[in-house]
Amino acid sequence: MYELFFKNMTEKVKLTRDQQQMIRQYLVPKKIRKNQYLLQEGDVAKYAAFVEKGALRAYSVDEKGTEHIIQFAFEGWTISDMYSYMTGEPATYNIDALEDSELVLLNKSAQEEILQRVPEYEEYIRLQLTGAFMSMQKRITSMLSLTLEERYIQLTQLYPSLVQRVPQRMIASYMGLTPETLSRVRRKIKERWE
Amino acid sequence: MYELFFKNMTEKVKLTRDQQQMIRQYLVPKKIRKNQYLLQEGDVAKYAAFVEKGALRAYSVDEKGTEHIIQFAFEGWTISDMYSYMTGEPATYNIDALEDSELVLLNKSAQEEILQRVPEYEEYIRLQLTGAFMSMQKRITSMLSLTLEERYIQLTQLYPSLVQRVPQRMIASYMGLTPETLSRVRRKIKERWE
DNA sequence: CGGGCCTTTGACTGGTTTCAACTTCTGTGG
DNA sequence: CCACAGAAGTTGAAACCAGTCAAAGGCCCG
Numbered sequence: 170m171y172e173l174f175f176k177n178m179t180e181k182v183k184l185t186r187d188q189q190q191m192i193r194q195y196l197v198p199k200k201i202r203k204n205q206y207l208l209q210e211g212d213v214a215k216y217a218a219f220v221e222k223g224a225l226r227a228y229s230v231d232e233k234g235t236e237h238i239i240q241f242a243f244e245g246w247t248i249s250d251m252y253s254y255m256t257g258e259p260a261t262y263n264i265d266a267l268e269d270s271e272l273v274l275l276n277k278s279a280q281e282e283i284l285q286r287v288p289e290y291e292e293y294i295r296l297q298l299t300g301a302f303m304s305m306q307k308r309i310t311s312m313l314s315l316t317l318e319e320r321y322i323q324l325t326q327l328y329p330s331l332v333q334r335v336p337q338r339m340i341a342s343y344m345g346l347t348p349e350t351l352s353r354v355r356r357k358i359k360e361r362w363e
Numbered sequence: 364m365y366e367l368f369f370k371n372m373t374e375k376v377k378l379t380r381d382q383q384q385m386i387r388q389y390l391v392p393k394k395i396r397k398n399q400y401l402l403q404e405g406d407v408a409k410y411a412a413f414v415e416k417g418a419l420r421a422y423s424v425d426e427k428g429t430e431h432i433i434q435f436a437f438e439g440w441t442i443s444d445m446y447s448y449m450t451g452e453p454a455t456y457n458i459d460a461l462e463d464s465e466l467v468l469l470n471k472s473a474q475e476e477i478l479q480r481v482p483e484y485e486e487y488i489r490l491q492l493t494g495a496f497m498s499m500q501k502r503i504t505s506m507l508s509l510t511l512e513e514r515y516i517q518l519t520q521l522y523p524s525l526v527q528r529v530p531q532r533m534i535a536s537y538m539g540l541t542p543e544t545l546s547r548v549r550r551k552i553k554e555r556w557e
Numbered sequence: 558c559g560g561g562c563c564t565t566t567g568a569c570t571g572g573t574t575t576c577a578a579c580t581t582c583t584g585t586g587g
Numbered sequence: 588c589c590a591c592a593g594a595a596g597t598t599g600a601a602a603c604c605a606g607t608c609a610a611a612g613g614c615c616c617g
Contacts, residue, residue, distance in 0.1 A: 229504055237507035239500060252497050261504075284486075291485050292478075298492035303446050305499045306433055310423055310455075312506060313431035313539045317573090337596065345507045350573055352597055511605085532563065544605055546565055563614075570607070575600100582595070587588105 171196055173221050174273045177245055181296050182289040191286060195279035199272045201225075207248075207272070208264040214253035216274040220246050223270020224334055227262045228342070238343040241267075243330060247297065267335060312345070317354045320344060365390055367415050368467045371439055375490050376483040385480060389473035393466045395419075401442075401466070402458040408447035410468040414440050417464020418528055421456045422536070432537040435461075437524060441491065461529060506539070511548045514538060 174196070175189055184192075199218075201207060207225060208214050218225070220242050227248055228238040239262060242248035253260035254277060275283075283290045311320050321344070325332050331340060341351035368390070369383055378386075393412075395401060401419060402408050412419070414436050421442055422432040433456060436442035447454035448471060469477075477484045505514050515538070519526050525534060535545035 229508055231508045235508070237504065239504055239507070251493065251500065255493060255497070288482055288485075291482075291489060295485060295489045295492065298489065298496055299445065299449060302492055302495055302499070303449070305496070305503065306445065309499065309503065309506075310431065310433055312503075313433070313536075314423060314425045314429070336594090338594095342507075347574060348596070349575085349598085353573090356597085530563070541606060542564070543566085543607080547605090550565085558617105560617090561615095563612105565612080566610085568608090570605105572603105572605085574603075576602100577600090578598085580595100580597070583593090585590100585592090587590080 170198060171221070171273055173245055174219050178290075178293050182293045184287070184289055188287050188289065192283055192290065195275060195283060197274040197276075199274050201266045201270050201272060203266050203269050206263065206265045208250060208253075208260055208262070210261060210263050211259045213257055214250040214260045215276050217247055217249040217254055217280070218242075218264075219273040219275070220244050220248065221271040221273055223272075224267040225264055225270060226267055226335075226339065227264045229262055236342055237345070238339055241328075241331065241335065241343065243328075243334070267339075317344075317346070317350070318358055321351070321354055322358065364392060365415070365467055367439055368413050372484075372487050376487045378481070378483055382481050382483065386477055386484065389469060389477060391468040391470075393468050395460045395464050395466060397460050397463050400457065400459045402444060402447075402454055402456070404455060404457050405453045407451055408444040408454045409470050411441055411443040411448055411474070412436075412458075413467040413469070414438055414442065415465040415467055417466075418461040419458055419464060420461055420529075420533065421458045423456050430536055431539070432533055435522075435525065435529065435537065437522075437528070461533075511538075511540065511544070512552055515545070515548050516552065 171193065175184075178184065179189075197216075201223070207216075207218060208227075210230065222244055225242045225248050226238050227240045227242070227250065228236045230236055240248060248264060250260040250262045250264070252258065253262075284294070311323055315323065321340075324340070324344070337351060337355075338348040341348045344351065346354075365387065369378075372378065373383075391410075395417070401410075401412060402421075404424065416438055419436045419442050420432050421434040421436070421444065422430045424430055434442060442458060444454040444456045444458070446452065447456075478488070505517055509517065515534075518534070518538070531545060531549075532542040535542045538545065540548075
């Protein structure tokens with residue numbers, strides 16, 4: 170249990186067995202079914218969820234009822250409504266499962282305990298955040314400077330499993346497009362190769 | 364010297380005088396004139412720059428020569444090409460000054476020394492990154508779910524100094540619009556109030 | 558004071574959205 | 588295992604909105 174969680178962590182920072190045991194005490198495993206909510210807009214995000222297995226998405230819903238996906242999370246990723254998690258304010262995002270998934274939950278007070286007791290954990294979090302920061306900068310840059318076709322190709326090359334595991338309309342939502350437009354973008358890409 | 368730098372830091376984490384002195388040894392002050400480059404695409408980002416005074420921007424240039432602004436930095440913010448800074452790879456962003464500015468530079472090896480010697484500094488960086496993460500998520504969400512008018516209004520309310528201190532065409536670039544389109548968006552907003 | 562950059566405005570173009578219809582895929586119950 | 592309903596994806600036509608190109612006016616800086 171928690172294999173991937175500790176594998177990821179020990180790849181980035183060194184942890185003794187004791188430290189791992191200490192951290193392990195605070196972790197809560199959770200299985201979640203496809204389409205089930207982990208978090209709903211308006212509730213407080215009590216947990217950050219590490220994905221051991223499966224896939225989730227975080228999204229907002231605008232006043233027209235359209236969903237806008239802010240983040241996907243596959244194996245090895247962490248997902249939450251960071252703002253709600255940090256401040257205790259109601260969440261602005263929904264999080265649900267795209268597949269049956271196995272999660273590792275960590276609540277805020279537990280995380281604060283670990284941060285105090287295991288300095289290496291703070292370093293790990295810093296490295297995780299740095300990676301997340303860079304990938305979001307890249308996402309914004311591609312939104313600003315690439316054509317739709319280039320953006321789709323870049324996205325599928327960066328995360329090939331997206332195309333396999335996520336419905337196309339959700340990829341469209343992640344890119345800020347209608348499903349129809351993404352369908353046409355894909356056709357154009359295909360036609361270029363014929 | 365370094366007033367704002369330490370003011371920001373000590374608002375978030377507690378530091379002894381000794382620790383502050385220790386950190387101070389690694390800091391390098393730099394003045395930079397309006398329009399001057401701090402970093403050019405292709406060079407390696409050796410420094411992260413904290414802005415004591417002034418304003419800078421980070422931007423990429425696409426193959427048509429169009430600039431795309433990924434970040435502004437005013438007093439109290441930090442700016443760099445994070446990816447280049449972390450990996451030592453050539454930078455993909457340019458950074459230059461929008462006003463005469465006073466910076467505090469910190470290079471990677473110095474930062475690593477501080478991280479090792481001052482645990483509170485690691486916490487500070489983590490909190491900084493968390494804030495940056497949340498504001499970028501918010502930016503992406505507004506790009507996905509708001510109209511142009513709503514996005515402009517939200518942006519100007521969030522950062523009123525933008526409108527005062529930054530040319531409109533750069534705000535357009537930050538929003539992913541042409542200057543003409545932003546001009547028309549502003550007119551529509553104005554007309555609503557008449 | 559002059560030149561160049563910035564902003565605005567207009568006309569036109571082109572690309573994305575919208576709406577609707579049709580096809581394909583998927584999962585669920587009979 | 589098949590049937591069928593609902594969801595997902597594709598395609599077409601029309602509307603809409605942002606981009607492009609061009610020109611004029613304003614303003615800042617040298």
